[in-house]
Amino acid sequence: MFQGLNFPPLDLPPECTEIRAEIRAFLAEERKLGNAKNIEAMSRYTPEYSERLGKAGFIGLTWPKKYGGHERSALERYVVTEEMLSAGAPTGCHWIADRQSGPLILKFGTEEQRETILPKIAAGEAYFCIGMSEPNSGSDLASVQTKATKTDGGWLLNGTKLWTSGAHISHYMIALVRTSPLDEKDRHAGFSQMIIDMKSPGLEISPVINLSGDHHFNEEVFTDCFVPDEMVVGEVGNGWNQVMSELGYERSGPERFLSTFQLFAELVDAVGDDPSDHEAQVIGRLAAQLIVLRQMSLSVAGMLGQGLVPANEASIVKDLGTNYCKLVPDLSRSIMAAMPSQRSSISYEATLASAILTVPSLTIQGGSREILRGVIARGLGMR
Numbered sequence: 186m187f188q189g190l191n192f193p194p195l196d197l198p199p200e201c202t203e204i205r206a207e208i209r210a211f212l213a214e215e216r217k218l219g220n221a222k223n224i225e226a227m228s229r230y231t232p233e234y235s236e237r238l239g240k241a242g243f244i245g246l247t248w249p250k251k252y253g254g255h256e257r258s259a260l261e262r263y264v265v266t267e268e269m270l271s272a273g274a275p276t277g278c279h280w281i282a283d284r285q286s287g288p289l290i291l292k293f294g295t296e297e298q299r300e301t302i303l304p305k306i307a308a309g310e311a312y313f314c315i316g317m318s319e320p321n322s323g324s325d326l327a328s329v330q331t332k333a334t335k336t337d338g339g340w341l342l343n344g345t346k347l348w349t350s351g352a353h354i355s356h357y358m359i360a361l362v363r364t365s366p367l368d369e370k371d372r373h374a375g376f377s378q379m380i381i382d383m384k385s386p387g388l389e390i391s392p393v394i395n396l397s398g399d400h401h402f403n404e405e406v407f408t409d410c411f412v413p414d415e416m417v418v419g420e421v422g423n424g425w426n427q428v429m430s431e432l433g434y435e436r437s438g439p440e441r442f443l444s445t446f447q448l449f450a451e452l453v454d455a456v457g458d459d460p461s462d463h464e465a466q467v468i469g470r471l472a473a474q475l476i477v478l479r480q481m482s483l484s485v486a487g488m489l490g491q492g493l494v495p496a497n498e499a500s501i502v503k504d505l506g507t508n509y510c511k512l513v514p515d516l517s518r519s520i521m522a523a524m525p526s527q528r529s530s531i532s533y534e535a536t537l538a539s540a541i542l543t544v545p546s547l548t549i550q551g552g553s554r555e556i557l558r559g560v561i562a563r564g565l566g567m568r
């Protein structure tokens with residue numbers, strides 16, 4: 186049966202105005218240091234920026250104070266995130282740890298893991314990467330083959346992970362591995378999650394250069410890599426449920442529609458104060474879609490903050506948001522002719538080139554468009 190969608194309107198509470206002023210003041214200082222205006226800011230790695238952000242109290246915002254957090258609300262975190270991304274600040278180093286590894290450890294980790302790792306994340310000193318995909322396992326994550334075999338005091342890992350964002354700068358990976366053999370009757374059974382120290386013997390990390398010529402993701406080969414028992418996250422065998430809960434943190438945030446915001450800002454500057462009717466129409470269309478997406482995303486954030494699980498609405502925000510990010514370079518080019526080049530000294534041309542080379546990845550990472558639409562159709566009772 187068809188089930189409806191629900192996007193209740195949300196007005197941000199007064200504490201969000203306060204924290205917006207605080208993060209804007211912080212970002213104004215960072216802008217002076219050149220830490221701004223990045224396309225896809227979550228893939229830009231500047232450790233000093235993350236450390237200063239941590240010291241200023243903007244990482245681990247919602248976590249308990251006893252683990253280095255700041256006990257602020259999910260909506261306050263939303264405001265900090267949207268301000269950082271719309272400024273184009275280089276959030277790559279702490280991004281995954283703050284968004285999903287920390288919350289995962291908080292939810293499923295041991296007390297020792299929480300006490301030792303979370304304060305380092307909140308200080309902007311510990312970075313994480315996600316070890317889910319493999320050479321033959323992407324959309325069909327249940328086909329993951331990296332194997333963990335029990336040994337004295339821990340596990341021996343063998344296998345390969347691929348497309349791992351930021352593995353080369355991370356201190357830890359949370360890997361999804363098989364701890365018991367595949368059972369065709371229940372393909373989701375037998376998985377576990379483990380925290381892997383990226384300096385472990387038996388782990389080899391190689392770069393995979395992306396379309397823009399950047400070193401963003403990597404391949405990791407594990408050969409009898411030892412992981413102590415204390416580094417297992419949650420229950421052995423419960424990895425699938427944990428991973429699904431982790432993916433929930435990935436969808437619907439402002440990153441899903443702000444990846445090309447810098448180009449939109451450059452376009453508005455380049456068009457100037459006296460646009461033609463056509464230019465005004467295009468800018469109006471991009472602005473209107475952005476405003477609607479932000480309202481939808483805020484609505485999802487509000488529901489998550491109330492403990493609800495708006496999985497369909499979150500998936501729709503990701504699908505529409507990433508398509509919007511693709512529309513920005515297309516429409517920009519239609520009104521502002523330019524020779525896109527990452528090496529251009531003209532800011533609009535350089536930003537346009539980065540956007541064109543970045544957008545193809547947006548509808549693949551975090552679950553491809555086809556998979557996401559299947560999830561939405563199932564959630565709506567249509568399949």
Ligand SMILES: Cc1cc2nc3c(=O)[nH]c(=O)nc-3n(C[C@H](O)[C@H](O)[C@H](O)COP(=O)(O)OP(=O)(O)OC[C@H]3O[C@@H](n4cnc5c(N)ncnc54)[C@H](O)[C@@H]3O)c2cc1C
Pocket residue numbers: 314315316317318319320321322323324325347348349350351402546547549550551552553554555556
């Ligand atoms: C920029 C970027 C960063 C990434 N970072 C990470 C990371 O940090 N950690 C990590 O683990 N992974 C990461 N990934 C990997 C990403 O999660 C996978 O690329 C994605 O899940 C798709 O898997 P795949 O590449 O194996 O493609 P495949 O699964 O082989 O899919 C290929 C195509 O077939 C389509 N397809 C597949 N199955 C179906 C189906 N049943 N029905 C309809 N269509 C289907 C897909 O939609 C896609 O278009 C990243 C990817 C990108 C692009």
